[in-house]
Amino acid sequence: MSLKHDSKLMPPSSLTDNSRDPLPAPPRTSIWLGIVSFAAVIAAQTYAILTSPAEGDMGHLQKIMYVHVPAAWMTFLSFFVVLVFSMLYLWRRRENDDLLAASAAEVGATFNGLTLLLGMIWGRPAWGVWWVWDARLTSTLVLFLIFVGYLSLRAFVDDAQQRARWSAAVGAIGALNVPIVYMSVKWWRTLHQPQSSPETLDPAYTMGLRLNAIALLLVMIYFIRKRYEIARLERAVEHAAEAAAMGAR
Amino acid sequence: MPASNLSFIVAAYSVTWVVLLGYLFRLVRKSARARAEYERAVQKRIGGTQL
Amino acid sequence: MAWRDDWRRVRAIVRKDVTTELRAKAGFNSVASLGVTILILLGLALGPDAEALRNAAVGAVWLAMLFSGVLAFNRSFQVELEGGALEPLLLYPGPRWTIFAGKLLGNMMFLTLMVVIVAAVGIVLFGVRIPDDWPKLLGVFALGIIGMVVLGTFYASMASRSRAREVLLPLLLFPMLVPVLLAATTASKAILGADLMHEAGAWIKLLAAYDLVFLIATFIAFEHVIEA
Numbered sequence: 001m002s003l004k005h006d007s008k009l010m011p012p013s014s015l016t017d018n019s020r021d022p023l024p025a026p027p028r029t030s031i032w033l034g035i036v037s038f039a040a041v042i043a044a045q046t047y048a049i050l051t052s053p054a055e056g057d058m059g060h061l062q063k064i065m066y067v068h069v070p071a072a073w074m075t076f077l078s079f080f081v082v083l084v085f086s087m088l089y090l091w092r093r094r095e096n097d098d099l100l101a102a103s104a105a106e107v108g109a110t111f112n113g114l115t116l117l118l119g120m121i122w123g124r125p126a127w128g129v130w131w132v133w134d135a136r137l138t139s140t141l142v143l144f145l146i147f148v149g150y151l152s153l154r155a156f157v158d159d160a161q162q163r164a165r166w167s168a169a170v171g172a173i174g175a176l177n178v179p180i181v182y183m184s185v186k187w188w189r190t191l192h193q194p195q196s197s198p199e200t201l202d203p204a205y206t207m208g209l210r211l212n213a214i215a216l217l218l219v220m221i222y223f224i225r226k227r228y229e230i231a232r233l234e235r236a237v238e239h240a241a242e243a244a245a246m247g248a249r
Numbered sequence: 250m251p252a253s254n255l256s257f258i259v260a261a262y263s264v265t266w267v268v269l270l271g272y273l274f275r276l277v278r279k280s281a282r283a284r285a286e287y288e289r290a291v292q293k294r295i296g297g298t299q300l
Numbered sequence: 301m302a303w304r305d306d307w308r309r310v311r312a313i314v315r316k317d318v319t320t321e322l323r324a325k326a327g328f329n330s331v332a333s334l335g336v337t338i339l340i341l342l343g344l345a346l347g348p349d350a351e352a353l354r355n356a357a358v359g360a361v362w363l364a365m366l367f368s369g370v371l372a373f374n375r376s377f378q379v380e381l382e383g384g385a386l387e388p389l390l391l392y393p394g395p396r397w398t399i400f401a402g403k404l405l406g407n408m409m410f411l412t413l414m415v416v417i418v419a420a421v422g423i424v425l426f427g428v429r430i431p432d433d434w435p436k437l438l439g440v441f442a443l444g445i446i447g448m449v450v451l452g453t454f455y456a457s458m459a460s461r462s463r464a465r466e467v468l469l470p471l472l473l474f475p476m477l478v479p480v481l482l483a484a485t486t487a488s489k490a491i492l493g494a495d496l497m498h499e500a501g502a503w504i505k506l507l508a509a510y511d512l513v514f515l516i517a518t519f520i521a522f523e524h525v526i527e528a
Binding site: 026029034038041045058059060061063064067068071107110113114117118121122124125219223226227229230233234236237240241244 | 253254255257258260261262264265268269272273276277279280283284286287290291293294
Binding site: 156 | 451454455458462463464467472474475476478479483486503506510513514517518521524525527
């Protein structure tokens with residue numbers, strides 16, 4: 001990840017005592033990444049809608065898959081990022097790792113919420129009800145609660161170091177539970193009845209799905225970088241305030 | 250039946266764009282505010298006594 | 301022998317917590333009473349049809365344990381927090397995991413005692429018919445309580461020191477305990493209902509694996525979490 005050093009924001013070195021500088025200037029997220037990623041989503045969705053054939057009695061309903069499935073994949077991917085950077089933070093105690101984990105958690109929670117909404121919108125015409133306690137919807141809901149718990153913890157802890165350490169521990173342990181939750185809900189549902197939705201995907205749909213997944217991945221990367229930039233900026237302001245408070249004594 | 254499914258397909262894609270654009274705008278606004286605060290903090294440091 | 305010293309520290313913590321608990325008799329009694337109260341409310345909300353109650357029994361007992369258990373977990377750290385005793389405890393020489401182990405054992409005893417009471421009341425109120433292989437049920441309950449206590453103690457070590465401990469502990473803990481809830485209730489229901497499909501065994505294995513995974517993970521993570 002390239003950190004563009006914005007020289008306009010750094011004061012001339014002759015005027016500052018570098019040993020008490022706030023964190024180095026937070027990275028700027030490329031606006032092009034944002035434009036390209038959103039354009040890619042539009043393109044991928046257009047392609048998928050126009051090229052996927054109608055299927056059986058559900059008609060074009062499976063087109064929802066092109067937004068629902070990638071959203072679910074991005075949810076899990078974000079969780080993985082939270083796990084990796086939580087463990088990295090616990091290992092080398094670098095604040096930026098904690099900030100990146102937190103950014104990935106917020107973005108992940110957003111994709112998680114979207115996955116749930118789309119799952120319900122797909123489910124209503126497919127199963128006749130707004131909610132079924134099926135394996136995927138239910139475990140996605142539980143995961144959402146784990147994300148919410150992580151974010152709430154951060155909101156309720158004021159000390160920055162403690163917040164970082166605790167979030168990292170909670171994030172890592174929460175991520176550890178993801179496969180277990182998924183597995184147990186799946187067992188819970190399928191021991192007495194088969195899966196409600198088919199697992200196999202007709203090759204006619206895979207290209208569209210892959211394109212949408214890649215496009216949404218770009219959006220996710222952009223979101224995480226943007227959120228990370230905000231986190232770094234806010235933290236730098238906090239550091240400056242702390243340094244000023246210490247200097248004033 | 251496929252005809253009524255159309256409203257759900259439209260709903261799905263609308264919800265997707267509302268969420269994506271909504272979160273995008275939230276991030277853009279937050280980053281503008283954060284960057285303004287940051288620049289203000291840096292200006293204060295330059296203006297402060299650092300001799 | 302370093303491990304003997306560690307074990308002595310663990311026992312010291314357990315002894316301290318048990319003594320404090322016995323002196324402040326209100327503690328266990330009120331939490332256990334709350335568990336029973338929740339059970340009664342569930343019975344009222346889900347009944348009065350006997351068949352419905354019998355089907356709901358397992359879920360009701362576990363939910364009552366969950367909701368009252370969070371109070372026990374927060375209390376296990378609150379004792380130190382109120383007396384300002386956490387810092388001195390951390391200053392004592394010795395590895396931190398002994399603190400966690402001590403709290404774990406204390407909570408295990410607390411909740412084991414509680415589940416005996418709550419389950420007994422549940423059997424009576426919900427009209428549960430005890431099957432022949434009821435010892436298996438004990439195993440399910442033991443593994444389930446272990447899972448609850450391991451994660452409950454871990455999250456309480458943080459939540460009890462945060463700004464919103466009453467809501468934060470359940471918020472963090474309950475989603476994590478979903479596998480325990482599913483496994484314990486499904487296995488219990490299977491055992492109570494003659495387990496025609498032999499599914500209890502698979503769920504028991506899941507519970508055991510879950511307990512092991514999180515026992516190790518929380519012990520490792522506790523080091524990072526307990527520093528002031």
